[in-house]
Amino acid sequence: MSKQEADWVACMQAITLHQDQDAFVALFRHFAPRVKSFLMKSGSSDSLAEECAQEVMATVWNKADRFDPSRASVATWIFTIARNRRIDAIRKQRRPEPEDLTWGPEAEPDQADVMALQQESEKLNKAIADLPAKQRELIERAYFGDLSHSEIAAETGLPLGTIKSRIRLALDRLRHAMG
Amino acid sequence: MTIRHHLSNELIWAYSVGELPEAFDLVIATHVSMCDECRARLESLNALGGAVLEHVELADMDEDALHRTLARTQGVGDIRGRGKDAIRADLPGTPVLPQPLRDYVGGDLAQVAWRPVGGGVRQAILPTAKGATARLLSIPAGAAVPDHGHRGTELTLVLQGAFADETDRFGPGDVEIADEDLEHSPVAEAGETCICLAATDAPLRFSSFLPRLAQPFLRI
Numbered sequence: 001m002s003k004q005e006a007d008w009v010a011c012m013q014a015i016t017l018h019q020d021q022d023a024f025v026a027l028f029r030h031f032a033p034r035v036k037s038f039l040m041k042s043g044s045s046d047s048l049a050e051e052c053a054q055e056v057m058a059t060v061w062n063k064a065d066r067f068d069p070s071r072a073s074v075a076t077w078i079f080t081i082a083r084n085r086r087i088d089a090i091r092k093q094r095r096p097e098p099e100d101l102t103w104g105p106e107a108e109p110d111q112a113d114v115m116a117l118q119q120e121s122e123k124l125n126k127a128i129a130d131l132p133a134k135q136r137e138l139i140e141r142a143y144f145g146d147l148s149h150s151e152i153a154a155e156t157g158l159p160l161g162t163i164k165s166r167i168r169l170a171l172d173r174l175r176h177a178m179g
Numbered sequence: 180m181t182i183r184h185h186l187s188n189e190l191i192w193a194y195s196v197g198e199l200p201e202a203f204d205l206v207i208a209t210h211v212s213m214c215d216e217c218r219a220r221l222e223s224l225n226a227l228g229g230a231v232l233e234h235v236e237l238a239d240m241d242e243d244a245l246h247r248t249l250a251r252t253q254g255v256g257d258i259r260g261r262g263k264d265a266i267r268a269d270l271p272g273t274p275v276l277p278q279p280l281r282d283y284v285g286g287d288l289a290q291v292a293w294r295p296v297g298g299g300v301r302q303a304i305l306p307t308a309k310g311a312t313a314r315l316l317s318i319p320a321g322a323a324v325p326d327h328g329h330r331g332t333e334l335t336l337v338l339q340g341a342f343a344d345e346t347d348r349f350g351p352g353d354v355e356i357a358d359e360d361l362e363h364s365p366v367a368e369a370g371e372t373c374i375c376l377a378a379t380d381a382p383l384r385f386s387s388f389l390p391r392l393a394q395p396f397l398r399i
Contacts, residue, residue: 016255028245037238038231050241058251065255071222076229083197083228093308095197096205098221099212099278121226128230136234142196143231164223171215 003030005118008074015064024061027074032057035082041144042086052089056082066102070109070170073121079143086145107177113170120163127158182214184353190334191217195224202313202378205279205305206334206354209376212277213352275339280376283313288339288374291315298322311380318342318367318375331380333357335365340373342366 003026011027014020036053040046059081067077087095103109128136135157186207193199194207211218241247274287283305284291293301299319307313318324320340334356341350344363349355357363367373 019255021249024249025245028248031232032240032244032248033237034232034235036240037235040238041235046238049238050244053238053240054244054248054251057248061252061255063255073226073229075233076222076226079228079232080225082232087197091308093201096201096208096279096282098208098218101218121229124226125230125233128227128234139227140231140235142192143228145196145198158227160223160227163226164219167222168215168219171219175215 005073005075005121006115009069009114009118012064012067012069012074015061016067027060028057031060031075031078035078038079038082038144039086039090041140041146042090043145044086044090048089052082052085056085059085066100068102068109068170068174070113070117070173071167073118076121083143101171101174101178103174103177109170110173113166113173117163117166117170120159120166123159124163131158180213180352181350182216182352184347184349184355185214186210186217186220186354187356188220190356191221192224195221195228200309200311200378200380201307202305202311203332203334203380205283205307205313206336206376206378208279209277209338210336210352210354212279275374277338280315280338283307284315291317293317300324311378313376313378316373316375316377318365318373320367320369320371320373323364323366330359332359333377333379336376338374338376340371341368342373342375343368 008027008030011020011023014023015027032053035056036049039049039052044052056078060078063081067074072080084095084097087093128139131139190199190203190207194204199207207221211221274281276284276287281287284303291303293303293315296302299322301317303315305313305315316324318340324342334354335349336354337349337351339351341348342365343349344355344365346355346361346363348368349365
């Protein structure tokens, strides 16, 4: 992986602030093949996955201003869009999402929070890569919709507690900014 | 708002991977809208999904994929003010129902199409996919919902007022997770009408004779 999380966040900012197409192309080249693969592993055909991956990437552009780098990595945010597209297109079900909490046009997240979340995301990426193959596969299959939730416990042994604390802190700051 | 009864890890996980019936998704999205603690738990599990996406092997995109994707884009943020946000803008004052519920009701509490189900209790079934049912319940202060057990899981989220049953008291934002073993008779607290969102993945079975007859009309 040549690019780091910080580069992806910079691409998102370039899209939001300057409608920067080059930044979008960089995100597209990295994430579109992953989104398509994720959808195919979730049971969709090549052509449906292609169609949905394009829609997901278009949403990344259209909703770029909703991305909050103090609460999610770019990959995490794109995962949620892809997952919702899968529920909608493959399971033919509406997906209720929590009320959107976004920074208004004036306020923006604290840079220290953004950097802390990037570090936590990279730690989590590494922790997943370091898992025994069997355990990693189980987690992957759960996210591909290949396992019922009763078959896998939410206990993964991964460092999710620290990332949760970071997100909680960022939420408190966001609530404060929202007044 | 002090929330004492939160979602279980299993429910948040199943919501994060996207494997719950729509009615349960609606309860979880609504609770998370009211509870920053569960929102942080959900977003940390989403981070796991992000890590999975990062590690997945690559699929080949069509040659003209980028071009066709760009053709689907609008100006960033242009989609704001449409759809659900438009509903929000139409409402005066602070809404009682969180956003995900307003999307299903098509407005706030005043727009709910209530139907009486006896004893002053009213309900409104919300349109969701098969597999589970979601409904809003309005229980007058002091009134009881008939004794019932469940064949599956029942989630009950309090939106306004409070109720108590054999297990505990549930106030705004609290969610009760009841499984097959729980026979309970929730009673709304004195003071304010209790408004709840409930989801069941199997029809309820009532303990007493009369409510059992009423069940087909209740559709719960």
